[in-house]
Amino acid sequence: MSLVNEFSIPAALAELERSRGGHKAVVCGDIEYDYAALRARSLRLAAALEGAGVGQGDRVLWLGQNSRRVLEGVCAAAHLGAMFCPANWRQSGEELAFVIDDLQPKIIFWQDEEIGEAVQSARELAAHEARWIQHDSAPENEFEAFLDAAPAAPSPRFVDPASPVLIVYTAAFEGRPHGAMLSQAALMIQSLVVQRVQEIEPGTVFLNSGPMFHVGTLMTTFATFFIGGTNVFVRRTDPAELLRLIDRHRCTFAFLVTKLCMEMTELNKDGRYDLKCLRSQTFFPEWDAMVTINPRDTRNTSYGYGQTEVNGLITWTFDNQPGDVGAHGRVAPLTQLRIVDDADKDLPAGEVGEIVLRGATVMSGYWNRPEINARRQRNGWHHTNDLGRREADGSVTFIGPKTQMIKSGVENIYPAEVEGCLRRHPAVADAAIIGVPDPKFVQVVKAIVQLKPDAEADAEALIEHCRAHMASYKKPRSVEFTDKIPRTNIGMIDYRALDEAYGGGNYPGGALRGH
DSSP states (O other): OOGGGOOOHHHHHHHHHHHHTTSEEEEETTEEEEHHHHHHHHHHHHHHHHHTTOOTTOEEEEESSSOHHHHHHHHHHHHHTOEEEEOOTTSOHHHHHHHHHHHOOSEEEEOOTTTHHHHHHHHHHOOOOOEEEESSOSSSOHHHHHHHTSOSSOOOOOOOTTSEEEEEEOOOGGGSOOEEEEEHHHHHHHHHHHHHHTTOOTTOEEEEOSOTTSHHHHHHHHHHHHTTOEEEEOSSOOHHHHHHHHHHHTOOEEOOOHHHHHHHHHHTTTOOSOOTTOEEOOOOHHHHHHSEEOTTOOSOOOOOOEEGGGTEESEESTTOOTTOOOTTOEEOTTEEEEEEOTTSOBOOTTOEEEEEEEETTSOSEETTOHHHHHHHTGGGSEEEEEEEEEOTTSOEEEEEESSOOEEETTEEEOHHHHHHHHHTSTTEEEEEEEEEEETTTEEEEEEEEEEOTTOOOOHHHHHHHHHHHSOGGGSOSEEEEOSOOOBOTTSOBOHHHHHHHHTOOOOOSOOOOOO
């Protein structure tokens, strides 16, 4: 590629300094600064990382909650050709230790407040050695000291925009999480689509109220950044704090789900906070009266279909025409979608098969998973492991995952991970996980457990075992005991039989959801 055609995250940030230098880029607690300051901090962080030995292809791990420093970290990594990974801070110490040893980062930025116990446990359990820098330390901040000791900018270098810059770990399909690598170009191109669909513009003030280890939040974070809007960061989801931030900073957009909207509505019954600045889809009458409903989005339906591996949503419902058949919209620009059979042959409209994708926003692959990459990217297409249908009018309907998945709130839970945890309990011979309908969380986890002969364990003990070894939201809410886990004639767990016997159902009919 000729240099005259080069455009990357560092190039975008340089242009934002020229064209939007004085515009507010970041709000994080009491800290506010513009695009000129954001670029200066990102350059200095890149220089600090470079001085600590981070270079092309190296990884930097974020073990913390939402922060402006996640955006700074991605920008800094882009200057070096490195990769920045915001980990799921809700995980247990054991799960975080797996990420550390799998990712093998040069630098780990970590947070003590609220999650320090899990982080310290991970540090003790992990075999990989890295340089640890606390980002919320007091009285002297280690992160800021790390920056202050560095030059103003890193050594000049060319970084291919096609190189990965962000790693987001998926839920644990196949029994363990996998780090999806997203390139600079993928982030920029997806931002163009998100800007159009979500009507992101330079005056947008986006409240990062969803977790920043989730592309559902990040795709709007970057869309707002690349167009020169304002990102407001909140450490974690707290309904009272979100109300205050929306009112104070006149946020126009936020990542919200129904449960959170209900909590915010209850807290704002007296109308002390003015939320009319916030554009939202419709949820329920009390919420709708508090905010400004986007006239394009009054259906209270999912935005479309997507996954971490494609940098968020890949189909959108906003472009649907009256009478469109597909429940999950039409394919985004610069993307191809096919529905194929087990031999990767195209299926005719109306038939269900695997969704396969190709395009600029598809991941570069999973970090350190060559065998899985070969399988999932065979024949030059990303195989999603999801089932869908192309309708006769060209629109798309997502049917569900090829592998069993449970949707609890906004979290994806894969049975293989929870089942593996249960089988490690000394009293358990076999275990299976299903999702049972729940009015609040869509589904909750139910475990069906087969104990070893003469072994004893009650439901509470097994639930606590899971809580101790994985994120709390993954643990079973209930446990049923059986003499034998039903299996198919090829030895696979018969989830259909389990659903029928134990009340499973309400499996997801859509993917990422938010605004």
